[in-house]
Amino acid sequence: MDISQLPATSCAANIDSQSGNLFLLLVNTLFASQCALKNPNLYPPDQGSKIEDGGHFDFIIVGAGSTGSVVARRLSELGIWKILLVEAGGFPTVTSEIPGLWPNNQFLTNQTWGYFTEPSEKSCQGFKNGACHWPRGKLLGGCSAINVMLYLRGFKKNYDCWAKNGNVGWDYESIKQYFKRSERLIDNNMKNNKFYGREGLIPLTIYHPNETLRNVLIQSAQQIGYNIEPGESKLGFSNGLQNIQAGVRYNAAKVLVNSISNTSKLTLALNAYVENIIIDEKNMKAAGIKVNIGNKVMKVYADKEVILSAGVINSPQILMLSGIGPGDHLRKQGIEVLQDLKVGENLQDHVILPIFSKLSDQAINSPELLDEIYKYFIHREGLFNNTGLMNLVGILNSNNRSDYADLQFFFSAFPKNKIMFLDTFLKTINLNQSIAEQLLSYNKANHILLTLVTLVQPKSRGQILLKNADAYEKPIIRSGYFTDEKGGDTEILLKGIRIAEAQLRTDAFKSLNAEVLNINIPNCKDFKFDSDDYWKCSMRNIGTTLYHPTSTCKMGPKSDQSAVVDPRLKVHGVHNLRVIDASIMPKIISANTQATCFMIGEKGAEMIIQDHRGH
Numbered sequence: 001m002d003i004s005q006l007p008a009t010s011c012a013a014n015i016d017s018q019s020g021n022l023f024l025l026l027v028n029t030l031f032a033s034q035c036a037l038k039n040p041n042l043y044p045p046d047q048g049s050k051i052e053d054g055g056h057f058d059f060i061i062v063g064a065g066s067t068g069s070v071v072a073r074r075l076s077e078l079g080i081w082k083i084l085l086v087e088a089g090g091f092p093t094v095t096s097e098i099p100g101l102w103p104n105n106q107f108l109t110n111q112t113w114g115y116f117t118e119p120s121e122k123s124c125q126g127f128k129n130g131a132c133h134w135p136r137g138k139l140l141g142g143c144s145a146i147n148v149m150l151y152l153r154g155f156k157k158n159y160d161c162w163a164k165n166g167n168v169g170w171d172y173e174s175i176k177q178y179f180k181r182s183e184r185l186i187d188n189n190m191k192n193n194k195f196y197g198r199e200g201l202i203p204l205t206i207y208h209p210n211e212t213l214r215n216v217l218i219q220s221a222q223q224i225g226y227n228i229e230p231g232e233s234k235l236g237f238s239n240g241l242q243n244i245q246a247g248v249r250y251n252a253a254k255v256l257v258n259s260i261s262n263t264s265k266l267t268l269a270l271n272a273y274v275e276n277i278i279i280d281e282k283n284m285k286a287a288g289i290k291v292n293i294g295n296k297v298m299k300v301y302a303d304k305e306v307i308l309s310a311g312v313i314n315s316p317q318i319l320m321l322s323g324i325g326p327g328d329h330l331r332k333q334g335i336e337v338l339q340d341l342k343v344g345e346n347l348q349d350h351v352i353l354p355i356f357s358k359l360s361d362q363a364i365n366s367p368e369l370l371d372e373i374y375k376y377f378i379h380r381e382g383l384f385n386n387t388g389l390m391n392l393v394g395i396l397n398s399n400n401r402s403d404y405a406d407l408q409f410f411f412s413a414f415p416k417n418k419i420m421f422l423d424t425f426l427k428t429i430n431l432n433q434s435i436a437e438q439l440l441s442y443n444k445a446n447h448i449l450l451t452l453v454t455l456v457q458p459k460s461r462g463q464i465l466l467k468n469a470d471a472y473e474k475p476i477i478r479s480g481y482f483t484d485e486k487g488g489d490t491e492i493l494l495k496g497i498r499i500a501e502a503q504l505r506t507d508a509f510k511s512l513n514a515e516v517l518n519i520n521i522p523n524c525k526d527f528k529f530d531s532d533d534y535w536k537c538s539m540r541n542i543g544t545t546l547y548h549p550t551s552t553c554k555m556g557p558k559s560d561q562s563a564v565v566d567p568r569l570k571v572h573g574v575h576n577l578r579v580i581d582a583s584i585m586p587k588i589i590s591a592n593t594q595a596t597c598f599m600i601g602e603k604g605a606e607m608i609i610q611d612h613r614g615h
């Protein structure tokens, strides 16, 4: 950029003066600070161009996301195996590194997969084309590079239930060590905490500022009978841990860099799209992958194992394209069936119902954007070094059981007359224009509080299917929201809505005049606002994902007809092939899913090392 051409240089204080030099120093510092966020040393180099057709590695890992990165790190740090880590996306952008820009990462860009659910009469009807947007990260770090960074282990009961169904070694007592192995608690305010690991891979901190709305939400939760700061895996409200270090996102791919040295045997290939797994049919074993790098399709071989960590949508897609999946479905696509397994079934997700309320002026200090940009780039402080209210989490049970949660609450605040924030959120969720316009018009004149009432133990099940046998065609996503036979999911979410309303009616909230907005949802116009029927209709229309789909390559013993992988994460009936990512969870947990993905990565890597080194 030629700075002499900028309009500001025609002002009286030209850049030759002392003040002009100071000004240039500031501008340079801002540039340098932004460049630091794109430091190439944060990640291993992309060596995709060095991969050769017919090349051999010991292990090939497909997907450098939350789980695949952990597996790659653990296998490569031993320094004994040649490992290829293949990722369809590229390096994360600066936007991905800045926590406060989290909603911007979910837009349809080349860093997301652009997935939408198939229209259904039971769900997503208030979104454009009747489709919920399911953002998934297509970049180094996968979803951990676009998510909200909340770090929560699930409840003991979640994992004990996995073990009870034949998954030996996955009960909470057994897997606790793998959580600890991935955790590096660095928060100064938690020096005495013994629950979390301190020497693991992922740095964890808590954002807990003293701000009016957050304080009111906490007091109001207390006034309706919930514990505050309950600690891990207990019911109540608390400010949650996040994988943010010094004001910057710590995505999972950052664990890779320490494992790279001159002697390292890890090769990272970016913008490398895996079409399918090569199966040696005679021995029923995975021999390698077919991968497209720079429009050159190559076959690359794994002498020991292929590990699929491509996530809950793409791992089943790749398996099915390789002839491993439901027989009837594959035959319909003209794909030869090599192993008939229930791949893509058992899809589960956390569903949210967004409730919008208007608040009085004193609820939020409206940010001055330029000040906030300065604070972030110069000091890594202010609005952008955190995700705002999103790390305040309510963990609840609709029946007052204490051993697991079936509801979660999350919050976000949209300051009055700064509608770009709300606009970004509404665009990312794909909301219909007519509904979005009402909300934006409220936001011009009022601060808005968004409460995300979330169903975290759904009974409904969805499905991932192939559209056809083309590896580049997006798969069909049937969310399955609200399809459970007895309608229990709707009833539990309704209880959550009533709890959210009770919270807004507490004394704590009085000073903020909270009022739930009566949104005119065209399909719900026949129902009286705030009636049970109105809210049930809202669920069918504006209920959507909390971004936590799981379970499409279900883990279970051989006796479990619906299982895809065994408890050592090996695909049933196929040698040298494992799936290690969110898709293996037999049942979705009652908490956000990335901590459990890190744990699965740690345990998966250990099992591989045991199997190939004998200890």
Ligand SMILES: Cc1cc2nc3c(=O)[nH]c(=O)nc-3n(C[C@H](O)[C@H](O)[C@H](O)COP(=O)(O)OP(=O)(O)OC[C@H]3O[C@@H](n4cnc5c(N)ncnc54)[C@H](O)[C@@H]3O)c2cc1C
Residues within 6 Å of the ligand: 062, 063, 064, 065, 066, 067, 068, 086, 087, 088, 089, 106, 135, 136, 137, 138, 139, 140, 141, 142, 143, 144, 146, 147, 148, 149, 150, 151, 152, 272, 273, 274, 275, 309, 310, 311, 312, 314, 315, 318, 546, 547, 548, 549, 581, 582, 583, 591, 592, 593, 594, 595, 597
């Ligand atoms: C917007 C958003 C917000 C979220 N917020 C939170 C949160 O705050 N806390 C939390 O706990 N969880 C959160 N989650 C969920 C959590 O991030 C995911 O459950 C978790 O990261 C999934 O990890 P994974 O390893 O299974 O898949 P991913 O992290 O998605 O990794 C899969 C990787 O495989 C690559 N890949 C896929 N197909 C191919 C192919 N054919 N060839 C090559 N590479 C391929 C992908 O590009 C991707 O990098 C959020 C998710 C999203 C999307």
